[in-house]
Every structure is written in C-alpha cells, then in structure tokens.
Amino acid sequence: MSQKKNLRRSNGEGTFFQSQGKWRGQFSITKDNKLIRRAFSGNSKLEVYKLGKQWIEAIQQNTSIFSSKNTKIKRPL
Structure with missing residues (x-):
C-alpha cells in the first residue's frame, strides 16, 4: 500500500507562488500578540x-536584516 504524501507545510514556512517570472513568498509571525506579515x-x-527564514529569525531576536537605505517609510501628508 502506498503512503499518502503530506501536502501541508508546517507553521512558519510561508506561502510561495510564481508571478511574472519571479518567485514570491509571504511569511507571517506573531510577536507580542500582533501578527506581522512580510x-x-x-x-x-x-x-x-x-x-x-532570515527575517523570521531576526524578528525573534529583535534585530534587523535590512539596512536603513532599503526601508521606505510612508508618512501622511
């Protein structure tokens, strides 16, 4: 008898899809009872x-993997 393959990913592994020739992924983590999605x-x-995975580890250790040059902050007018 053949075994069924598990098609579900574990929590924290993210969602992946291909769009316009690039791979895109979405990850989420809960910190201080707030959902953070990137x-x-x-x-x-x-x-x-x-x-x-680097982003999730950085959030858990309270560090940043992005330099301030790459971060865009939108402020209300």
Missing part, C-alpha cells in the same frame, strides 16, 4: 525561502 520576491523559490 512579502519577499526573488529569482528562485529557495532564495525567497532563505530570505523569509
């Missing part, structure tokens, strides 16, 4: 997965 894009699924 989307990443890259040329390969593995690249997006690694970037998402």
Whole structure:
C-alpha cells in the first residue's frame, strides 16, 4: 500500500507562488500578540525561502536584516 504524501507545510514556512517570472513568498509571525506579515520576491523559490527564514529569525531576536537605505517609510501628508 502506498503512503499518502503530506501536502501541508508546517507553521512558519510561508506561502510561495510564481508571478511574472519571479518567485514570491509571504511569511507571517506573531510577536507580542500582533501578527506581522512580510512579502519577499526573488529569482528562485529557495532564495525567497532563505530570505523569509532570515527575517523570521531576526524578528525573534529583535534585530534587523535590512539596512536603513532599503526601508521606505510612508508618512501622511
């Protein structure tokens, strides 16, 4: 008898899809009872997965993986 393959990912592994020739991933984590969600894009699924894992680890350790030059802050007019 063949075994069924588990099609579900574990919590924290994110969601991946391909759009316009690029891979996109969305990751979410709960910190201080608030949901934090971030989307990443890259040329390969593995690249997006690694970037998402780095982000999750940085959030858990209260550090940042992004330099201030890459961060855009929108302020109300």
